[in-house]
Amino acid sequence: MDIEQRVKKVVARQLKLDENEIKLESEFVRDLGAESIQSIELVAVFEEEFDIEMDEQAALAVRTVGSAVEFIQKAIGEHCGKAK
Numbered sequence: 001m002d003i004e005q006r007v008k009k010v011v012a013r014q015l016k017l018d019e020n021e022i023k024l025e026s027e028f029v030r031d032l033g034a035e036s037i038q039s040i041e042l043v044a045v046f047e048e049e050f051d052i053e054m055d056e057q058a059a060l061a062v063r064t065v066g067s068a069v070e071f072i073q074k075a076i077g078e079h080c081g082k083a084k
Contacts, residue, residue, distance in 0.1 A: 003050075003076070004069050010045050011065060014038060024066030032065075046072060052079050 001009075004024070012019040015032050028034040034042070043059045046052075046068070052075040062068045 003073055006049060007046070007065060007069050007072060010049050011042065011068075014042055014045055022065055024064065024069065026065045027063050028065070028068075029063070042068075050076060052076055 008019050008022045011017070011022050011028075011032065015034055015038060017032060022032065026032055028039060028042070039060055040056075043054055043056055046059070047054055050072055052072065054071070054075055059071065062071050
């Protein structure tokens with residue numbers, strides 16, 4: 001399963017949505033109804049799901065599903081670089 005699919009699955013589970021409703025351009029707050037506490041929980045779940053550490057302030061500035069995918073891809077790349 002690729003990063004995009006995993007992100008959508010996590011978002012669907014956390015926000016209690018149908019995975020098919022979640023698009024890359026969906027905004028967490030406006031389109032998916034995430035509240036601030038849910039956004040913080042999403043950051044924690046993404047960290048666990050992908051075994052990465054995310055800067056919380058930077059992560060909370062991410063507004064769309066697509067930008068979350070890009071943010072996580074970058075974090076995984078940095079994580080892999082440090083592991084070497």
